[in-house]
Amino acid sequence: MATPVIQDRVQAKKEVRRIKNLPTVPGIVAKISRMVENPETSAAEVGRLIAQDQVLSAKVLRMANSAFFGMSRKISSISQALVILGFDVVKGLVLTSSVFDMIQKSMAGLWEHSIGCAAAAGAVATVLGRDDAEEILVAGLLHDLGKVVLALNLPDEMAVVRKKIASGPILFYEAENELLDFDHCDLGEWLAEHWNLPESLAEPMRLHHRPEKAVLRPERVAIVHIADIIIRAKGFGNAGDLLVPPISMAAWEALKLRKTDFLPILEILEPKLASLCDLTSIH
Amino acid sequence: MKRVALDKVAPGQILAEKLTRHDGVLLANQGTEVTEGLLRMLSRQNIDTVMIEEADGRSPEEVLGDYQRFLDELEGRFVRAKNQSVLLALKKTMIFLAEKERDETLALLSPPEPDPNLHPVDSPKV
DSSP states (O other), X not given: OOSOOOOOHHHHHHHHHHOTTSOOOOHHHHHHHHHHHSTTOOHHHHHHHHHTSHHHHHHXXXXXXXXXXXXXXXXXXXXXXXXXXXXHHHHHXXXXXXXXXXXXXXXXXXXXXXXXXXXXXXXXXXXXXXXXHHHHHXXXXXXXXXXXXXXXXXXXXXXXXXXXXXXXXXXXXXXXXXXXXXXXXXXXXXXXXXXXOOHHHHHHHHHTTOGGGOOSSHHHHHHHHHHHHHHHHHTOSOSSSOOOOOOOHHHHHHHTOOGGXXXXXXXXXXXXXXXXXXXXXXX | OEEEEGGGOOTTOBBOSOEEOTTSOEEEOTTOBOOHHHHHHHHHTTOOEEEEOOOOSOOHHHHHHHXXXXXXXXXXXXXXXXXXXXXXXXXXXXXXHHHHHHXXXXXHHSOOOOOTTTSOOOOOOO
Protein backbone atom coordinates (compact mmCIF):
# COMPACT_ATOMS: atom_id res chain seq x y z
CA MET A 1 0.00 0.00 0.00
CA ALA A 2 1.41 3.39 -0.98
CA THR A 3 0.31 5.48 2.01
CA PRO A 4 0.56 3.92 5.45
CA VAL A 5 -2.84 3.63 7.08
CA ILE A 6 -3.28 5.75 10.21
CA GLN A 7 -3.81 3.44 13.15
CA ASP A 8 -3.05 5.66 16.08
CA ARG A 9 -5.92 7.58 17.74
CA VAL A 10 -3.87 10.64 18.60
CA GLN A 11 -2.50 10.86 15.11
CA ALA A 12 -5.96 10.36 13.65
CA LYS A 13 -7.39 13.18 15.74
CA LYS A 14 -4.57 15.47 14.58
CA GLU A 15 -5.29 14.39 11.03
CA VAL A 16 -8.96 15.39 11.35
CA ARG A 17 -7.93 18.83 12.66
CA ARG A 18 -5.40 19.18 9.84
CA ILE A 19 -7.82 18.31 7.06
CA LYS A 20 -7.88 21.42 4.96
CA ASN A 21 -10.92 20.62 2.90
CA LEU A 22 -13.06 19.63 5.84
CA PRO A 23 -16.05 21.83 5.21
CA THR A 24 -16.37 24.51 7.80
CA VAL A 25 -19.68 24.62 9.57
CA PRO A 26 -21.96 26.62 7.35
CA GLY A 27 -21.77 30.28 8.38
CA ILE A 28 -25.52 30.48 8.52
CA VAL A 29 -25.74 27.80 11.25
CA ALA A 30 -23.23 29.70 13.39
CA LYS A 31 -25.24 32.89 12.84
CA ILE A 32 -28.51 31.22 13.82
CA SER A 33 -26.87 29.83 16.96
CA ARG A 34 -25.74 33.30 17.97
CA MET A 35 -29.17 34.78 17.25
CA VAL A 36 -30.98 32.08 19.21
CA GLU A 37 -28.73 32.68 22.23
CA ASN A 38 -30.05 36.22 22.33
CA PRO A 39 -33.42 36.10 24.11
CA GLU A 40 -34.59 39.19 22.23
CA THR A 41 -34.43 37.48 18.84
CA SER A 42 -37.79 36.73 17.24
CA ALA A 43 -38.63 33.80 14.98
CA ALA A 44 -39.29 36.26 12.18
CA GLU A 45 -35.71 37.60 12.38
CA VAL A 46 -34.19 34.11 12.18
CA GLY A 47 -36.65 33.30 9.39
CA ARG A 48 -35.47 36.32 7.39
CA LEU A 49 -31.83 35.28 7.82
CA ILE A 50 -32.43 31.73 6.50
CA ALA A 51 -34.76 32.96 3.76
CA GLN A 52 -31.89 35.05 2.33
CA ASP A 53 -30.44 31.80 1.01
CA GLN A 54 -33.18 30.62 -1.32
CA VAL A 55 -31.67 27.23 -2.20
CA LEU A 56 -31.13 26.44 1.45
CA SER A 57 -34.60 27.53 2.52
CA ALA A 58 -36.16 25.46 -0.27
CA LYS A 59 -34.31 22.39 1.00
CA VAL A 60 -35.26 23.09 4.60
CA LEU A 61 -38.93 23.53 3.69
CA ARG A 62 -38.88 20.36 1.65
CA MET A 63 -37.64 18.41 4.67
CA ALA A 64 -40.05 20.18 7.01
CA ASN A 65 -42.93 19.14 4.73
CA SER A 66 -41.70 15.57 4.22
CA ALA A 67 -43.22 12.49 5.83
CA PHE A 68 -40.75 12.95 8.71
CA PHE A 69 -42.90 15.38 10.55
CA GLY A 70 -46.26 14.17 9.23
CA MET A 71 -47.66 17.70 8.98
CA SER A 72 -51.07 17.63 7.38
CA ARG A 73 -50.88 21.36 6.60
CA LYS A 74 -48.13 22.67 4.40
CA ILE A 75 -45.36 24.68 6.07
CA SER A 76 -44.85 27.45 3.55
CA SER A 77 -42.24 29.70 5.14
CA ILE A 78 -39.17 29.42 7.32
CA SER A 79 -40.71 31.58 10.04
CA GLN A 80 -43.71 29.25 10.13
CA ALA A 81 -41.33 26.26 10.38
CA LEU A 82 -39.59 27.98 13.30
CA VAL A 83 -42.87 28.44 15.15
CA ILE A 84 -44.13 24.89 14.50
CA LEU A 85 -40.89 22.89 14.74
CA GLY A 86 -38.78 25.11 16.98
CA PHE A 87 -35.33 26.69 16.69
CA ASP A 88 -33.32 23.53 17.39
CA VAL A 89 -35.08 21.42 14.77
CA VAL A 90 -34.85 24.09 12.07
CA LYS A 91 -31.17 24.58 12.93
CA GLY A 92 -30.67 20.82 12.55
CA LEU A 93 -32.46 20.88 9.19
CA VAL A 94 -30.30 23.79 8.02
CA LEU A 95 -27.21 21.84 9.02
CA THR A 96 -28.47 18.65 7.35
CA SER A 97 -29.34 20.52 4.16
CA SER A 98 -25.86 22.06 4.13
CA VAL A 99 -24.07 18.70 4.48
CA PHE A 100 -26.47 16.79 2.22
CA ASP A 101 -24.15 16.89 -0.82
CA MET A 102 -21.25 15.71 1.34
CA ILE A 103 -23.21 12.75 2.72
CA GLN A 104 -24.38 11.75 -0.76
CA LYS A 105 -20.88 11.97 -2.20
CA SER A 106 -19.27 9.97 0.60
CA MET A 107 -20.89 6.52 0.48
CA ALA A 108 -23.68 5.06 -1.65
CA GLY A 109 -26.70 4.44 0.56
CA LEU A 110 -25.53 6.51 3.56
CA TRP A 111 -28.03 9.32 2.95
CA GLU A 112 -30.86 6.77 2.73
CA HIS A 113 -29.58 5.15 5.94
CA SER A 114 -29.53 8.57 7.61
CA ILE A 115 -33.08 9.60 6.66
CA GLY A 116 -34.30 6.07 7.42
CA CYS A 117 -32.69 6.18 10.87
CA ALA A 118 -34.23 9.61 11.45
CA ALA A 119 -37.70 8.32 10.51
CA ALA A 120 -37.25 5.24 12.74
CA ALA A 121 -36.12 7.45 15.63
CA GLY A 122 -39.23 9.58 15.14
CA ALA A 123 -41.40 6.43 15.16
CA VAL A 124 -39.83 5.12 18.38
CA ALA A 125 -40.22 8.54 20.03
CA THR A 126 -43.88 8.67 18.96
CA VAL A 127 -44.65 5.21 20.36
CA LEU A 128 -42.95 6.23 23.61
CA GLY A 129 -45.23 9.28 23.66
CA ARG A 130 -42.32 11.75 23.83
CA ASP A 131 -42.78 15.39 22.97
CA ASP A 132 -39.22 15.82 21.58
CA ALA A 133 -39.63 13.51 18.56
CA GLU A 134 -38.45 16.24 16.17
CA GLU A 135 -35.18 16.84 18.03
CA ILE A 136 -34.49 13.09 18.19
CA LEU A 137 -35.20 12.81 14.50
CA VAL A 138 -32.56 15.45 13.69
CA ALA A 139 -30.04 13.57 15.87
CA GLY A 140 -30.84 10.47 13.81
CA LEU A 141 -30.22 12.36 10.57
CA LEU A 142 -26.70 13.35 11.60
CA HIS A 143 -25.57 10.33 13.68
CA ASP A 144 -23.20 8.88 11.06
CA LEU A 145 -21.41 12.09 9.99
CA GLY A 146 -18.15 10.49 11.18
CA LYS A 147 -18.40 8.03 8.28
CA VAL A 148 -18.50 10.98 5.88
CA VAL A 149 -15.14 12.17 7.26
CA LEU A 150 -13.70 8.67 6.92
CA ALA A 151 -14.91 8.31 3.32
CA LEU A 152 -14.00 11.79 2.08
CA ASN A 153 -10.90 12.65 4.11
CA LEU A 154 -9.29 9.33 5.02
CA PRO A 155 -9.80 7.26 1.82
CA ASP A 156 -6.94 4.81 2.49
CA GLU A 157 -8.35 4.00 5.92
CA MET A 158 -11.82 3.65 4.39
CA ALA A 159 -10.43 1.22 1.81
CA VAL A 160 -8.98 -1.17 4.41
CA VAL A 161 -12.23 -1.07 6.41
CA ARG A 162 -14.26 -1.87 3.31
CA LYS A 163 -11.93 -4.74 2.44
CA LYS A 164 -12.33 -6.19 5.92
CA ILE A 165 -16.14 -5.91 5.74
CA ALA A 166 -16.17 -7.70 2.38
CA SER A 167 -14.36 -10.64 4.00
CA GLY A 168 -17.16 -11.71 6.36
CA PRO A 169 -20.07 -10.73 8.61
CA ILE A 170 -18.31 -7.91 10.44
CA LEU A 171 -19.79 -4.58 11.48
CA PHE A 172 -18.38 -1.28 10.26
CA TYR A 173 -17.33 -0.09 13.73
CA GLU A 174 -15.79 -3.46 14.57
CA ALA A 175 -13.66 -3.31 11.43
CA GLU A 176 -12.65 0.28 12.22
CA ASN A 177 -11.65 -0.54 15.80
CA GLU A 178 -9.76 -3.65 14.76
CA LEU A 179 -7.78 -1.94 12.02
CA LEU A 180 -7.56 1.71 13.02
CA ASP A 181 -7.92 2.08 16.79
CA PHE A 182 -10.56 4.75 16.18
CA ASP A 183 -13.98 4.64 14.60
CA HIS A 184 -16.61 6.86 12.98
CA CYS A 185 -17.96 7.71 16.44
CA ASP A 186 -14.58 9.27 17.35
CA LEU A 187 -14.48 11.02 13.97
CA GLY A 188 -17.99 12.33 14.57
CA GLU A 189 -16.96 13.64 17.98
CA TRP A 190 -13.91 15.41 16.56
CA LEU A 191 -15.94 16.88 13.72
CA ALA A 192 -18.58 18.10 16.19
CA GLU A 193 -15.82 19.78 18.23
CA HIS A 194 -14.32 21.31 15.11
CA TRP A 195 -17.75 22.59 14.03
CA ASN A 196 -18.76 23.61 17.51
CA LEU A 197 -22.00 21.61 17.30
CA PRO A 198 -24.25 21.49 20.37
CA GLU A 199 -23.72 18.51 22.67
CA SER A 200 -27.31 17.41 21.99
CA LEU A 201 -26.20 16.55 18.41
CA ALA A 202 -22.61 15.56 19.26
CA GLU A 203 -23.58 13.01 21.91
CA PRO A 204 -25.57 10.69 19.61
CA MET A 205 -22.85 11.01 16.95
CA ARG A 206 -20.29 9.84 19.52
CA LEU A 207 -22.29 7.25 21.44
CA HIS A 208 -24.92 5.65 19.18
CA HIS A 209 -23.04 2.33 19.45
CA ARG A 210 -22.46 2.75 23.23
CA PRO A 211 -25.66 4.47 24.36
CA GLU A 212 -25.18 3.37 27.98
CA LYS A 213 -22.31 5.91 28.23
CA ALA A 214 -24.53 8.90 27.44
CA VAL A 215 -24.82 11.58 30.12
CA LEU A 216 -26.57 14.66 28.75
CA ARG A 217 -29.59 13.07 27.05
CA PRO A 218 -29.24 9.30 27.51
CA GLU A 219 -32.77 8.55 26.32
CA ARG A 220 -32.31 10.40 23.03
CA VAL A 221 -29.04 8.54 22.40
CA ALA A 222 -30.77 5.24 23.27
CA ILE A 223 -33.53 5.99 20.75
CA VAL A 224 -31.00 6.74 17.97
CA HIS A 225 -29.20 3.47 18.87
CA ILE A 226 -32.43 1.48 18.53
CA ALA A 227 -33.51 3.39 15.39
CA ASP A 228 -30.16 2.47 13.77
CA ILE A 229 -30.88 -1.21 14.54
CA ILE A 230 -34.45 -1.03 13.20
CA ILE A 231 -33.50 0.65 9.93
CA ARG A 232 -30.66 -1.83 9.38
CA ALA A 233 -33.12 -4.66 10.03
CA LYS A 234 -35.38 -3.13 7.35
CA GLY A 235 -32.46 -3.14 4.89
CA PHE A 236 -33.22 0.51 4.00
CA GLY A 237 -30.09 2.30 2.76
CA ASN A 238 -26.54 1.16 3.42
CA ALA A 239 -24.51 2.10 6.49
CA GLY A 240 -21.33 0.43 5.17
CA ASP A 241 -22.25 -3.10 6.26
CA LEU A 242 -25.58 -4.84 5.90
CA LEU A 243 -25.89 -6.30 9.40
CA VAL A 244 -28.12 -5.78 12.42
CA PRO A 245 -25.72 -4.89 15.27
CA PRO A 246 -26.20 -6.14 18.84
CA ILE A 247 -28.65 -4.11 20.91
CA SER A 248 -27.59 -2.40 24.13
CA MET A 249 -29.88 -3.96 26.73
CA ALA A 250 -29.15 -1.03 29.05
CA ALA A 251 -30.58 1.35 26.42
CA TRP A 252 -33.57 -0.92 25.80
CA GLU A 253 -34.38 -1.15 29.50
CA ALA A 254 -33.80 2.56 30.13
CA LEU A 255 -36.50 3.37 27.55
CA LYS A 256 -38.86 0.78 29.10
CA LEU A 257 -39.64 -0.51 25.63
CA ARG A 258 -41.45 -3.82 25.26
CA LYS A 259 -41.08 -6.38 22.48
CA THR A 260 -44.69 -5.73 21.48
CA ASP A 261 -43.77 -2.08 20.74
CA PHE A 262 -41.99 -3.16 17.54
CA LEU A 263 -45.35 -3.65 15.80
CA PRO A 264 -46.65 -0.06 16.21
CA ILE A 265 -43.13 1.31 15.54
CA LEU A 266 -42.89 -0.58 12.23
CA GLU A 267 -46.47 0.34 11.30
CA ILE A 268 -45.64 4.03 11.72
CA LEU A 269 -42.32 3.63 9.91
CA GLU A 270 -43.44 1.71 6.76
CA PRO A 271 -45.56 4.41 5.09
CA LYS A 272 -42.98 7.07 6.07
CA LEU A 273 -40.20 5.16 4.31
CA ALA A 274 -42.35 4.82 1.20
CA SER A 275 -42.88 8.59 1.18
CA LEU A 276 -39.28 9.50 2.04
CA CYS A 277 -37.97 8.06 -1.20
CA ASP A 278 -38.45 11.48 -2.81
CA LEU A 279 -36.07 13.00 -0.24
CA THR A 280 -33.27 10.90 -1.70
CA SER A 281 -32.50 13.79 -4.04
CA ILE A 282 -33.18 17.13 -2.38
CA HIS A 283 -31.72 19.52 -4.91
CA MET B 1 -49.03 1.07 -1.80
CA LYS B 2 -48.34 4.38 -3.50
CA ARG B 3 -48.76 8.08 -2.71
CA VAL B 4 -51.43 9.73 -4.85
CA ALA B 5 -52.56 13.36 -5.19
CA LEU B 6 -55.99 13.71 -3.60
CA ASP B 7 -57.65 14.83 -6.86
CA LYS B 8 -56.43 11.62 -8.54
CA VAL B 9 -57.94 9.32 -5.91
CA ALA B 10 -61.10 7.48 -7.00
CA PRO B 11 -63.95 6.25 -4.80
CA GLY B 12 -63.56 2.55 -4.04
CA GLN B 13 -59.79 2.72 -3.52
CA ILE B 14 -58.42 1.71 -0.10
CA LEU B 15 -56.46 4.05 2.18
CA ALA B 16 -53.04 2.61 3.07
CA GLU B 17 -52.46 5.03 5.96
CA LYS B 18 -54.24 6.52 8.93
CA LEU B 19 -55.05 10.20 8.30
CA THR B 20 -55.05 12.69 11.14
CA ARG B 21 -55.62 16.42 11.34
CA HIS B 22 -52.71 18.67 12.39
CA ASP B 23 -54.00 18.61 15.96
CA GLY B 24 -54.12 14.80 16.02
CA VAL B 25 -57.86 14.30 15.47
CA LEU B 26 -58.49 11.14 13.45
CA LEU B 27 -59.89 11.78 9.95
CA ALA B 28 -59.86 8.25 8.54
CA ASN B 29 -58.36 4.91 9.49
CA GLN B 30 -55.99 2.80 7.43
CA GLY B 31 -58.05 0.34 5.36
CA THR B 32 -60.96 2.76 4.85
CA GLU B 33 -62.67 2.60 1.46
CA VAL B 34 -62.61 6.02 -0.22
CA THR B 35 -65.99 7.65 -0.92
CA GLU B 36 -66.94 10.97 -2.58
CA GLY B 37 -67.85 12.31 0.86
CA LEU B 38 -64.48 11.34 2.35
CA LEU B 39 -62.65 13.01 -0.56
CA ARG B 40 -64.58 16.27 0.01
CA MET B 41 -63.84 16.16 3.73
CA LEU B 42 -60.11 15.52 3.19
CA SER B 43 -59.97 18.35 0.67
CA ARG B 44 -61.54 20.71 3.23
CA GLN B 45 -58.84 19.62 5.71
CA ASN B 46 -56.13 20.63 3.19
CA ILE B 47 -54.87 17.05 2.72
CA ASP B 48 -52.93 17.09 -0.58
CA THR B 49 -51.89 13.46 -0.97
CA VAL B 50 -52.79 10.07 0.49
CA MET B 51 -51.29 6.58 0.43
CA ILE B 52 -53.44 4.14 -1.54
CA GLU B 53 -53.30 0.33 -1.61
CA GLU B 54 -52.60 -0.98 -5.07
CA ALA B 55 -52.48 -4.25 -6.91
CA ASP B 56 -48.91 -3.84 -8.09
CA GLY B 57 -48.92 -5.92 -11.27
CA ARG B 58 -47.04 -8.86 -9.76
CA SER B 59 -48.26 -12.38 -10.43
CA PRO B 60 -48.99 -14.60 -7.40
CA GLU B 61 -45.75 -16.51 -8.11
CA GLU B 62 -43.79 -13.26 -8.07
CA VAL B 63 -45.41 -12.21 -4.79
CA LEU B 64 -44.41 -15.53 -3.22
CA GLY B 65 -40.91 -15.29 -4.73
CA ASP B 66 -40.46 -11.76 -3.34
CA TYR B 67 -41.58 -12.96 0.09
CA GLN B 68 -39.04 -15.80 0.01
CA ARG B 69 -36.29 -13.35 -1.06
CA PHE B 70 -37.28 -11.06 1.83
CA LEU B 71 -36.91 -13.98 4.26
CA ASP B 72 -33.48 -14.93 2.88
CA GLU B 73 -32.18 -11.35 3.02
CA LEU B 74 -33.58 -10.88 6.52
CA GLU B 75 -31.77 -14.03 7.66
CA GLY B 76 -28.52 -12.61 6.27
CA ARG B 77 -28.94 -9.27 8.04
CA PHE B 78 -29.66 -10.96 11.37
CA VAL B 79 -26.71 -13.35 11.18
CA ARG B 80 -24.95 -11.50 14.05
CA ALA B 81 -28.12 -11.12 16.13
CA LYS B 82 -28.92 -14.73 16.90
CA ASN B 83 -28.67 -14.65 20.69
CA GLN B 84 -30.62 -11.56 21.66
CA SER B 85 -34.29 -12.17 22.32
CA VAL B 86 -35.20 -8.50 21.72
CA LEU B 87 -33.70 -8.65 18.23
CA LEU B 88 -35.44 -11.94 17.53
CA ALA B 89 -38.72 -10.24 18.50
CA LEU B 90 -37.95 -7.47 15.98
CA LYS B 91 -37.29 -10.10 13.30
CA LYS B 92 -40.52 -11.99 14.13
CA THR B 93 -42.53 -8.75 13.91
CA MET B 94 -41.02 -7.99 10.51
CA ILE B 95 -41.93 -11.47 9.26
CA PHE B 96 -45.47 -11.07 10.63
CA LEU B 97 -45.89 -7.79 8.70
CA ALA B 98 -44.39 -9.26 5.51
CA GLU B 99 -46.78 -12.21 5.70
CA LYS B 100 -49.69 -9.83 6.14
CA GLU B 101 -48.60 -7.79 3.12
CA ARG B 102 -48.11 -10.97 1.07
CA ASP B 103 -51.59 -12.24 1.92
CA GLU B 104 -53.23 -8.86 1.29
CA THR B 105 -51.48 -8.57 -2.09
CA LEU B 106 -52.57 -12.08 -3.03
CA ALA B 107 -56.14 -11.21 -2.00
CA LEU B 108 -56.08 -8.10 -4.24
CA LEU B 109 -54.92 -10.30 -7.13
CA SER B 110 -57.62 -12.94 -6.87
CA PRO B 111 -61.00 -11.85 -8.24
CA PRO B 112 -63.49 -11.04 -5.47
CA GLU B 113 -66.29 -13.44 -4.67
CA PRO B 114 -69.40 -12.38 -6.60
CA ASP B 115 -71.96 -10.82 -4.30
CA PRO B 116 -75.39 -12.14 -5.24
CA ASN B 117 -77.13 -9.02 -3.85
CA LEU B 118 -75.10 -6.55 -5.91
CA HIS B 119 -75.09 -8.53 -9.13
CA PRO B 120 -78.36 -10.43 -9.37
CA VAL B 121 -78.23 -13.36 -11.72
CA ASP B 122 -80.21 -12.73 -14.87
CA SER B 123 -83.14 -14.86 -14.13
CA PRO B 124 -86.72 -14.01 -14.80
CA LYS B 125 -88.50 -12.62 -11.78
CA VAL B 126 -91.36 -14.61 -10.59
